Amino acid sequence: MxxxxxxxxxxxxxxxxxxxxxxxxxxxxxxxxxxxxxxxxxxxxxxxxxxxxxxxxxxxxxxxxxxxxxxxxxxxxxxxxxxxxxxxxxxxxxxxxxxxxxxxxxxxxxxxxxxxxxxxxxxxxxxxxxxxxxxxxxxxxxxxxxxxxxxxxxxxxxxxxxxxxxxxxxxxxxxxxxxxxxxxxxxxxxxxxxxxxxxxxxxxxxxxxxxxxxxxxxxxxxxxxxxxxxxxxxNPDLFRNIDSKLKLVKDIVSEEKTNVSTAVNDEVYSEELLKLQQYMSEEKPFLNPSLTIQDVSKGIKIPVRDLSLLINHKLDQHFYDFVNTYRIENAMNILKDDSKSKVTILEILYEVGFNSKSSFNSAFKKHTGNTPTSYRKQL
Structure with a gap:
């Protein structure tokens, strides 16, 4: 031709x-x-x-x-x-x-x-x-x-x-x-x-x-x-869009002008952090696969701006990684439980808040250094 x-x-x-x-x-x-x-x-x-x-x-x-x-x-x-x-x-x-x-x-x-x-x-x-x-x-x-x-x-x-x-x-x-x-x-x-x-x-x-x-x-x-x-x-529902009015944390930090002393700020952040950790442990909002920072903000009555600064700036973690840490810890507990030895990896990932095997495997390996299957075998 x-x-x-x-x-x-x-x-x-x-x-x-x-x-x-x-x-x-x-x-x-x-x-x-x-x-x-x-x-x-x-x-x-x-x-x-x-x-x-x-x-x-x-x-x-x-x-x-x-x-x-x-x-x-x-x-x-x-x-x-x-x-x-x-x-x-x-x-x-x-x-x-x-x-x-x-x-x-x-x-x-x-x-x-x-x-x-x-x-x-x-x-x-x-x-x-x-x-x-x-x-x-x-x-x-x-x-x-x-x-x-x-x-x-x-x-x-x-x-x-x-x-x-x-x-x-x-x-x-x-x-x-x-x-x-x-x-x-x-x-x-x-x-x-x-x-x-x-x-x-x-x-x-x-x-x-x-x-x-x-x-x-x-x-x-x-x-x-x-x-x-x-x-x-x-993937007919390929994208989950975000609000263009949201600001990057680095931009929020640069805009922040406060008259409160650093000591007071640190004290406030410590209280808010304890409140956040308690909420995550007791209420387990991370089980929601579509969890947003707005959802957590409503749950603990902390403004989105302050919560975003707390997680992304003070803890130096993205909200995405912060939530996935709780999901992976929950998954690790299930994998360690002998009574749940027959529960499949797929069932576990859905149970802890993931809805994608690739995302679960990536997050698990990032957190533990092993795949879920390898981690289970080592126990």
Missing amino acids: DKINLLIVATIITSFISLLLIIFLLTVKTKDKTSNILFAIFLFLNAVDSIEPLFGLMSDRPTNLGIFRTTLAFFQIPVFYLYVLSVSYSDFKFKSKYLLHAIPFLIVNAVLVPRFYAVDAAGKMDFIVNRTSRIELQFIHILIHIQIIAYFAAIFMLLKKAKKLYVENNAGTHINSYNWLFQFTTLLSIVYVIAILKNIFKFSEYPDISEWIKVGIQVLQPFIICWYLFKALN
Whole structure:
């Protein structure tokens, strides 16, 4: 199979799978469709961008529609950024300021008006034939490369902050959602870096390399989409969002201004710590797999801000690890109990507040240095 045929086959497969996933995202029952709609738009934009080989079969001459289709690529990463924002924060809503993300797209199309959109067919052909010397196209390629780098940097910073906010305020096993989204973003960023290389070769002395890279990207895309589809189907409730109004503990500490002496502060924290430890031991709130710092705050009548400082700053533990310590200690007691020797590891992890075997094993090994099975055998 030659390069052209392989590219067309890969394009058809990618477009078909993208369409199926778009339909799934728009029809699946979920509490908040915003994230699904944003990802569906992202897939649609990618599909529109990737159908270039099919578009070329329909018309062998450059057209306004064809170049406009190409410029839609400037919406891809901004939409993905908004998607990540929407799955990270539960209070995400569309705001007028998000329209600013369309500025690069508008600039690019404005730049193309004089020597492409506004000229006749012959002028368009001349523009494309001499594309390597057209400053407009060079500007567009530089701009999209800057956009890709800037947005992916922003997305990784967003995920880092969201994950930290989660572990400081939640003790559920949905932390895996952020790990998965980080993996997906990393994979996607690699694809876009490869696309940047493709564009660099396109304007070099080796345009054939650019064409082969394009084929590689087209072949890779269906696998990435299928991976996402597999995850989505097996984890319909993939994300547990956090409130964007929450602040990182380091920010709270830096903002704190108090007139109370350190000795008094330490005394207050000691009293609150005893109150917290007693509540955790007697009431066992950690058995709730979706426990949040807000739940504990209500239980012991300590403001969330103070409780967050106590656990995350004074104890130097994330709320996530703090709660898991109690869960693991409870699990260890069950494993030591001879009368419960026939209770399976799976039953134990559910009993102590976990709902994921991988999360339980990771937390247990972090706390004891052994897996639950190895720990039981050593007793």
